[in-house]
Amino acid sequence: MPVATPDYARSRAFYGETLAITPVLESKSNAGPTHHAWGVPAWPLYRLDILKGDAPDPGLGAMEIHRVDAAYVDPDSTDPAHFDGGACLATFTTTDLDTVVAAVHKSAHARPLAEPRAIAETPYRGARTFCFLGPDGERVEVCETMWA
DSSP: OOEEESOHHHHHHIIIIISOOEEEEEEEESSSHHHHHHTOOSOSOEEEEEEEOSOSSTTSSEEEEEEOOGGGOOOOOOOTTOOOSSOOOEEEEESOHHHHHHHHHHOTTOEEEEEEEEOOSTTTTTOEEEEEEOTTSOEEEEEEOOOO
8 A cells, every 4th residue: 555645754764764665766747647537737846766675576565655745645543442434554565574563653754553473374484574554544554574
């Protein structure tokens, strides 16, 4: 799930600096395909960044950040007991879950939802996972290495 945010700088700093996820794509437009697909006027600026965790494959462990004007972003529920009706969980992977957990606990822009725990079921296969609310209230799951 991409993270849609009207506060791009805050989200980008949190994921890129606080959690140290590496940017692999950065793009911006004010009248591109996303504007046409969503019916958004030619301005405001739209940004799409993809940040990559430490998974070995390009398709694993990435986080998308979309800078979208606030008028086009529905708020996520910050109540831990309620999910929204759409895609509601962003996931990325790391080989150092404890460092991510510590960074989230120290950050003023995130709120832990559950402490790390191992999950036996597929696709986790015993890896630990940790959940938190991100800067815009988005739900994020961080998983230890799950690939063989």
